[in-house]
Amino acid sequence: MSEDLDYSNVPVPSTARMPAGSLSMAWWAVGTAMFWLVISASLAMSFGTLNALAGMSIAVIVYAVTGGIISRYAIKTGLSVALFSRVLFGYHGALLATLIFFTGAIYYSVFEASVIAVAIQDYFPSLSLSQAYLIVIAYSVPLVFGSVQNWLGKLNGVLLPFYIIGLIAAVGLSIYQYGYTNAWLELGPSNELTGYGTWSCFTYFMGVFLTLMYAWDYARFGREEDTEFHTKFNFGSPFFLFTILVNGIAGIFLVATIPTEGDLSEISVVLGLLKLMGFSGLIFIWVSQTRINTANFFMAIVNLESILQRLTSVRIPKIVTAIFVGIIVYVVMLADVFSFLYQALSYLAIMVVAWVSIAVTHILSPVYEKLMGSTLELREHYVPAINPAGLLAWFLAAFVGLLFFNAGGQWVASSSPATAIVASVVYLLMLKRAKRSWYVRDAIAKEQAS
Numbered sequence: 001m002s003e004d005l006d007y008s009n010v011p012v013p014s015t016a017r018m019p020a021g022s023l024s025m026a027w028w029a030v031g032t033a034m035f036w037l038v039i040s041a042s043l044a045m046s047f048g049t050l051n052a053l054a055g056m057s058i059a060v061i062v063y064a065v066t067g068g069i070i071s072r073y074a075i076k077t078g079l080s081v082a083l084f085s086r087v088l089f090g091y092h093g094a095l096l097a098t099l100i101f102f103t104g105a106i107y108y109s110v111f112e113a114s115v116i117a118v119a120i121q122d123y124f125p126s127l128s129l130s131q132a133y134l135i136v137i138a139y140s141v142p143l144v145f146g147s148v149q150n151w152l153g154k155l156n157g158v159l160l161p162f163y164i165i166g167l168i169a170a171v172g173l174s175i176y177q178y179g180y181t182n183a184w185l186e187l188g189p190s191n192e193l194t195g196y197g198t199w200s201c202f203t204y205f206m207g208v209f210l211t212l213m214y215a216w217d218y219a220r221f222g223r224e225e226d227t228e229f230h231t232k233f234n235f236g237s238p239f240f241l242f243t244i245l246v247n248g249i250a251g252i253f254l255v256a257t258i259p260t261e262g263d264l265s266e267i268s269v270v271l272g273l274l275k276l277m278g279f280s281g282l283i284f285i286w287v288s289q290t291r292i293n294t295a296n297f298f299m300a301i302v303n304l305e306s307i308l309q310r311l312t313s314v315r316i317p318k319i320v321t322a323i324f325v326g327i328i329v330y331v332v333m334l335a336d337v338f339s340f341l342y343q344a345l346s347y348l349a350i351m352v353v354a355w356v357s358i359a360v361t362h363i364l365s366p367v368y369e370k371l372m373g374s375t376l377e378l379r380e381h382y383v384p385a386i387n388p389a390g391l392l393a394w395f396l397a398a399f400v401g402l403l404f405f406n407a408g409g410q411w412v413a414s415s416s417p418a419t420a421i422v423a424s425v426v427y428l429l430m431l432k433r434a435k436r437s438w439y440v441r442d443a444i445a446k447e448q449a450s
C-alpha cells in the first residue's frame with residue numbers, strides 16, 4: 001500500500017473522514033466482546049449483583065462524559081493518540097504512550113483470539129489448541145488489511161445484527177432450557193447495596209480505560225458535521241449503555257442460569273454457550289470475537305506503524321505491519337503467559353488512566369490555546385523532546401496509582417481514581433507555569449515571536 005489510509009503519523013484530513021453510519025459500524029465492534037459479559041458477571045459474583053449494577057451505571061456516566069469530550073476533540077483535530085501525545089509529553093515522551101497503547105492492544109488481541117480458538121477446539125476436538133490458534137490468526141490478519149474507512153465498517157456492519165440476534169437467542173434459550181429464576185439478582189456474597197461494593201465495581205471499569213483510547217483513534221475519522229451525533233451517540237451514553245450495562249446484565253443472567261464448570265472466565269462462558277447453543281453458539285462466539293478483534297488488531301497495527309516510523313523514519317507497508325502483529329499475537333498465545341500479561345496489564349491500566357486524565361484536563365484548559373493560538377505543533381523538528389508538564393503529571397500519577405495498587409486490600413479499588421486525580425491536579429498546577437517552549441522548540445518559539 002503506498003498510501004497511509006490509517007493516518008498513523010499525520011492528522012486525518014477532511015477528505016478521508018467517514019460517513020456517520022460507516023464509522024458507527026466500525027466502532028461498535030468494541031462493544032460486542034465476550035469480555036463485557038464476563039467482567040460484569042465476575043463483579044456480581046465478587047460483590048453482589050446490585051453492587052455490580054450500580055457500579056456499571058456509574059461507569060456508563062463516566063465513560064459517556066469522557067468519551068464525549070475526547071471524541072469531540074479528536075474529530076476537530078483529526079489527531080491520533082500517538083500524535084496528540086506529542087503535545088502532552090513532547091516528541092520522545094509520546095513514544096512511551098504509543099508503546100503502552102500498542103501493548104494493551106496486543107494483550108486484548110491475544111485474549112480475545114484465544115477465546116475463539118478455545119471454542120473452535122472444543123467444537124472440533126480433533127484439532128490441537130495450537131492449530132486452532134493458527135486458524136484464528138490466519139483469518140484475523142487479512143481482515144485488517146483494508147482501511148477502517150473502506151472495509152472494517154462494512155464488515156462489522158454485516159456482523160452486528162448476528163451478534164444482537166445471538167445475544168437475544170442465548171438469553172432466550174437459557175430460559176427455555178433451564179427456566180427463569182431471580183438467581184441472577186442474588187449472585188455474590190450479599191444482595192445488599194454497599195458503598196465499598198459499588199465503588200469497587202465502578203473502579204474496576206476504570207481499569208479498562210484503554211477503551212477510551214480506542215474511542216479517540218476511531219473518532220478522528222468522523223466528519224465535523226457529524227460531531228454532535230458521534231459525541232452524543234457513538235462515543236456517548238447509548239454506546240456505553242449497550243456495551244457496559246446491556247451486555248453486563250446479559251452476562252450476569254447467563255452465568256447465573258447456565259451451569260458452568262470451574263471458576264468463571266471467558267472460557268467457561270464460551271463452553272457454556274457451546275453446550276447451550278451448539279453450532280449456533282460457535283457462530284455467535286465467532287461473530288463476537290471477530291468483531292472485537294478487528295478493533296484490537298487495527299489499534300495494534302496503527303500504533304506499531306507509528307512506532308516503527310518513529311524509529312526507522314521509514315513507513316512500513318500496512319500488510320507487513322499486520323503480518324508482524326499476527327506473528328506477535330500467535331507467539332504470545334503459544335507462550336501461555338496469560339497470568340504474566342494480566343499482571344502487566346494492571347500496571348499498564350494505571351498508565352492509561354493517567355493519560356486519559358491528562359488528555360481531558362488539557363482539552364478543557366485554555367492554556368495551550370493562549371500560548372500557541374490555533375496552531376497544533378506536531379512536527380518532529382519543532383516539538384521539544386519532552387514536555388515537563390505532561391511527563392511529570394503522568395509519572396507522578398502512575399507512581400501514586402501503583403502505590404495504591406500494591407498496597408493490596410481495599411486500597412486497590414482506589415488506585416485508578418487516585419491516579420486520575422493526581423494526574424489532573426499536577427497537570428493543572430504545571431499549566432499555571434507553562435511556557436511556550438514546552439510545546440515548541442526554544443529557537444523556533446523566539447523566531448515566531450519576533
